[in-house]
Amino acid sequence: MAEPERGKSMGRGVACGLLLFFLAACGQQTAPPAAVGHTSAQASAPAVPPPSASPTGLGALDPCTLLSPQDRSTAGVTVLGKPKDIAGARACDWTVPGTFGVTVTFDDEHGLAELDVAKKNVTKTTVGRHPALKVADKKAADGTCAVLLGVGDGASVQIDVSNTGFSDTPLACRRAGTVAGLVEPKLP
Numbered sequence: 158m159a160e161p162e163r164g165k166s167m168g169r170g171v172a173c174g175l176l177l178f179f180l181a182a183c184g185q186q187t188a189p190p191a192a193v194g195h196t197s198a199q200a201s202a203p204a205v206p207p208p209s210a211s212p213t214g215l216g217a218l219d220p221c222t223l224l225s226p227q228d229r230s231t232a233g234v235t236v237l238g239k240p241k242d243i244a245g246a247r248a249c250d251w252t253v254p255g256t257f258g259v260t261v262t263f264d265d266e267h268g269l270a271e272l273d274v275a276k277k278n279v280t281k282t283t284v285g286r287h288p289a290l291k292v293a294d295k296k297a298a299d300g301t302c303a304v305l306l307g308v309g310d311g312a313s314v315q316i317d318v319s320n321t322g323f324s325d326t327p328l329a330c331r332r333a334g335t336v337a338g339l340v341e342p343k344l345p
Contacts, residue, residue: 220249269307302330304337
């Protein structure tokens with residue numbers, strides 16, 4: 158009698174295995190031909206407006222093209238920029254080995270008033286036609302400085318400079334100011 162029971166449990170195991178195989182296969186979605194319609198994944202995705210013929214605002218710019226070869230020379234940048242993503246924001250980084258680095262970051266969602274910066278480290282200023290904030294912790298003397306440019310009410314561009322060795326904050330601020338002055342005329 159043990160033999161028929163063993164056959165039954167083996168048969169159930171195979172049946173269960175086949176059932177799981179078919180259920181798994183049924184759960185897989187294949188893309189329908191383009192003319193057929195939407196898949197459930199497309200139907201649940203948020204509606205995205207069709208792209209406009211030409212982007213506007215910061216969307217029309219590439220942060221790595223903001224410093225021309227002449228601009229890089231003026232700023233003391235001897236390398237090409239490398240695109241980066243910083244917490245979902247488009248950025249470009251230029252790192253001059255043994256000297257300093259500068260990063261230009263586009264924030265399409267936060268204007269100057271919405272940025273979280275320590276008030277004690279901020280100096281309000283203007284760069285060209287854009288309101289700006291210079292951010293440097295003079296007490297830390299860590300060789301870093303940022304210039305934040307307001308672009309309309311809801312966007313900003315951040316220019317961060319870090320000196321190699323993290324020293325000479327005034328030099329970092331001069332460098333950030335130079336880059337901000339070169340970038341600013343190209344902003345909307």
